[in-house]
Amino acid sequence: MPEASDRGRGSAETLVLALLRERPMYGYEIIRELAARSEGYFTMEEGHLYPILHRLERQGLASTEWRHVDGRRRRYYALTRDGLRALNAAASDWETFVRWFSQMLAPEGEKHAEA
Amino acid sequence: MPKPEGSPSAIFLNQVRQQLNSLEPAEQREILAELATHLHDAVERNEAASNASLAAEAAAVQAMGNPVAVGRRLRDEHLNVRLSLPAALLGALPLGAIALLFARTDLYFMMRNFGSSNSGFPFSFLLALTPVLALSLVLLTRSRQSWPATLLGGAGLLFLLGLAHGIRGAQYAPLAFIGLGILLLATISLTLGVALRWGCRRATLALLGSVGAYGCYAWLHDAGPIATLALGLAPALGAIALGLIPRRYQTSATWAIFALNWALIILYSHHVGGELPVPGPSLGIFDFISAAFLVASAALLLAVQGVSYLQANGRLALPERLIR
Numbered sequence: 072m073p074e075a076s077d078r079g080r081g082s083a084e085t086l087v088l089a090l091l092r093e094r095p096m097y098g099y100e101i102i103r104e105l106a107a108r109s110e111g112y113f114t115m116e117e118g119h120l121y122p123i124l125h126r127l128e129r130q131g132l133a134s135t136e137w138r139h140v141d142g143r144r145r146r147y148y149a150l151t152r153d154g155l156r157a158l159n160a161a162a163s164d165w166e167t168f169v170r171w172f173s174q175m176l177a178p179e180g181e182k183h184a185e186a
Numbered sequence: 187m188p189k190p191e192g193s194p195s196a197i198f199l200n201q202v203r204q205q206l207n208s209l210e211p212a213e214q215r216e217i218l219a220e221l222a223t224h225l226h227d228a229v230e231r232n233e234a235a236s237n238a239s240l241a242a243e244a245a246a247v248q249a250m251g252n253p254v255a256v257g258r259r260l261r262d263e264h265l266n267v268r269l270s271l272p273a274a275l276l277g278a279l280p281l282g283a284i285a286l287l288f289a290r291t292d293l294y295f296m297m298r299n300f301g302s303s304n305s306g307f308p309f310s311f312l313l314a315l316t317p318v319l320a321l322s323l324v325l326l327t328r329s330r331q332s333w334p335a336t337l338l339g340g341a342g343l344l345f346l347l348g349l350a351h352g353i354r355g356a357q358y359a360p361l362a363f364i365g366l367g368i369l370l371l372a373t374i375s376l377t378l379g380v381a382l383r384w385g386c387r388r389a390t391l392a393l394l395g396s397v398g399a400y401g402c403y404a405w406l407h408d409a410g411p412i413a414t415l416a417l418g419l420a421p422a423l424g425a426i427a428l429g430l431i432p433r434r435y436q437t438s439a440t441w442a443i444f445a446l447n448w449a450l451i452i453l454y455s456h457h458v459g460g461e462l463p464v465p466g467p468s469l470g471i472f473d474f475i476s477a478a479f480l481v482a483s484a485a486l487l488l489a490v491q492g493v494s495y496l497q498a499n500g501r502l503a504l505p506e507r508l509i510r
């Protein structure tokens with residue numbers, strides 16, 4: 072079972088990959104979307120997003136492209152095929168984790184009922 | 187518009203920059219440009235939410251987190267060097283043997299007597315092993331390069347097995363030709379990959395492949411001691427260069443490889459012109475086709491790397507997608 076710190080680190084990457092699945096985004100846009108869609112639940116120190124994005128690029132899970140938009144040069148990140156595979160694998164892992172975690176937290180009677 | 191020097195944004199970026207000193211200048215510029223754009227967007231958003239300009243900027247910088255921590259994490263992501271010690275030792279062993287033999291000035295005679303001399307065989311075997319071990323270094327340090335490196339390493343292994351069956355004079359083990367064929371195929375496909383914009387890293391591997399192909403071919407024809415020694419070193423140098431320098435900007439080390447390749451081309455030209463002894467059989471027109479191919483691939487890779495180098499140092503401003 073992954074350590075809690077590993078799962079925390081991996082969840083940030085998974086969330087970023089999930090956003091990139093929709094469309095290519097730049098860093099500030101990712102931060103805004105993350106907060107907006109989770110109604111403020113998922114937040115992070117914004118500067119720490121960039122090591123995550125650069126790691127995803129290095130691992131081949133995201134590709135990047137500089138674009139000139141509204142007179143400003145921004146670096147857009149897009150999901151690669153490897154990134155999509157990694158996202159699907161992470162999503163499956165999380166589902167399993169949530170299922171069993173919920174099972175463990177459920178009161179004894181409910182557990183037996185489910186079984 | 188750049189922020190004044192004492193502004194919160196400028197201070198933040200300066201503190202990040204101090205953590206990035208070990209990266210290439212072009213890499214540092216890109217990282218800081220990205221962070222500066224982020225800060226600019228954040229400040230604009232804060233100002234739109236009715237914050238005063240200075241408060242908006244302070245809030246944007248505050249939200250970024252500790253600049254030293256951010257800078258260190260970014261540096262660690264870009265300094266992606268994980269050189270395996272066993273691989274480094276394996277790569278260094280044949281290089282040490284070559285250096286020792288060269289110092290003893292009897293390397294040429296050992297290579298001429300390859301397979302026929304009990305004392306020469308182990309050292310020649312080590313020399314043949316150099317490309318394979320060097321390519322193992324690539325495999326262990328950069329997993330994303332695995333398929334070209336695997337192809338080249340596998341071809342090198344085939345060539346090695348062919349040599350182990352005893353290449354003497356005009357007798358060539360078929361396996362050596364198979365290895366040569368695969369190496370040339372790898373070179374052609376990787377050079378085409380450059381044309382399809384697979385990126386400078388793979389283009390450098392194409393150069394490595396062309397040098398490896400030339401190495402096999404020259405070995406079969408005994409192109410001479412200097413060429414043989416250089417061919418033994420070239421894949422090792424290329425592998426070390428690929429493994430140790432930042433992934434997007436391969437500059438001084440790859441320039442060294444290019445220089446080596448050009449030196450080999452010049453030596454090969456002398457060989458074709460008959461100025462070096464060629465005891466082995468000639469492959470006819472293949473001599474000239476391969477030379478032309480090597481010159482063309484080297485020229486193409488020289489152009490690609492030159493553009494990458496100039497772009498990386500800010501002397502060119504080509505769209506990023508052309509550089510990939």
